[in-house]
Amino acid sequence: MLSAQTMHPASRPCRPSRPSLSIKSSSSGAITAFRSRGGSFFGGARALCACSRMRATRRGRLVVAVRCSKVAILGASGGIGQPLALLLKMNKNVTDLALYDIANTAGVAADLSHCNTGVKVTGYTGEEEIGGALAGAQLVVIPAGVPRKPGMTRDDLFSINAGIVKSLVEACSKHCPGAVLNIISNPVNSTVAIAAEVLKKAGVYDPKKLLGVTALDVVRANTFVAEAKGLDVKDVDVPVIGGHAGITILPLLSQVSPSVSFTSSEIEGLTTRIQNAGTEVVEAKAGAGSATLSMAYAAARMAESTLLGLKGESNVMECAFVESKVAEGLSYFASKVVLGPNGVADIPPLPALSPYEQQCLDKLIPELAKSEAKGVAFASA
């Protein structure tokens, strides 16, 4: 293991679904047991994670706020992995950051560990070290795999990335079966199905804990709509549903917050731009890869929301590609989901779509079904 900093003392996974714990102590003051708010007493002081904070209530009870959050990034040395690691090193909800890649992790971890934030950074390289990266992780973010070059579709990446995602998720099923997975590797429309099949085979599949990251589509849609309408981008929210490739990316411009009106040609123009935004970056980078900085930004937003949900914060919502009954005939679909203490807490039904959006939805469903079937077939072979 390449330790840029020593392993955090809290190597035990903490319990993110229990944001606040009560303590029982002996007459000598030693902690003997603790319990979640309203729950029964369990464990002893030894089960307390080292980065939890204790405070006394006015009634003299000791309360512990659990704040240990280990996040692992698989593919951490890459174009997305590095800036994502930097953003998570700056995140106050993260305590431990495990960086895993097949190459160059030692340098990235050493470099990042010098930033004076409280997050402990550790680097791991190669299959024999992946267990250390994953042990105790509450959240695993996976941007490992090859990016597109001009002229390629995301599906063209399947032949390489499908195997990478399969082997990494197999490792997750072994070393952190209870963690939430955020899958970034393309083609997301197939890699999420691959991940689900791997987890099912290992007997640890929990649909609430597997999310394909489509946050970049929302980030782009917010930016483009704010620019087009002269709005402050921080106030704009555009839900994006469907999947993450070409026409499967469907921004719901009828549902923009704050409410704005568009002409038909504005709707068609913006929809096409949002669907092609990844290709816009691939072409601008001219062979040097695809979106990395905006993706790291979007992945950091998704990770932050996932962690806030795990910590019990209410009303945390993001669009994500998850197991869903929202669209008939599909097992996975991107829409707004509520994030909670166990991952996806709820998937609200789709809002009423405009006739244009309904037409787009009807067209994208067979595309998504094909990608899903391809992923399932690969994982089952």
Ligand SMILES: NC(=O)c1ccc[n+]([C@@H]2O[C@H](COP(=O)([O-])OP(=O)(O)OC[C@H]3O[C@@H](n4cnc5c(N)ncnc54)[C@H](O)[C@@H]3O)[C@@H](O)[C@H]2O)c1
């Ligand atoms: N979901 C999205 O919105 C979105 C957005 C942008 C990019 N992506 C996808 O993210 C992936 C990564 O893009 P990038 O620009 O960071 O690519 P990159 O080539 O810069 O980085 C990929 C990293 O993955 C590592 N890697 C390869 N095989 C691995 C394995 N078996 N285990 C661990 N690490 C491994 C590589 O060593 C490299 O460091 C691509 O598939 C790309 O299409 C998705």
Ligand SMILES: O=C(O)C[C@H](O)C(=O)O
């Ligand atoms: O376009 C790509 O290949 C990468 C990513 O899916 C994106 O949307 O930027």
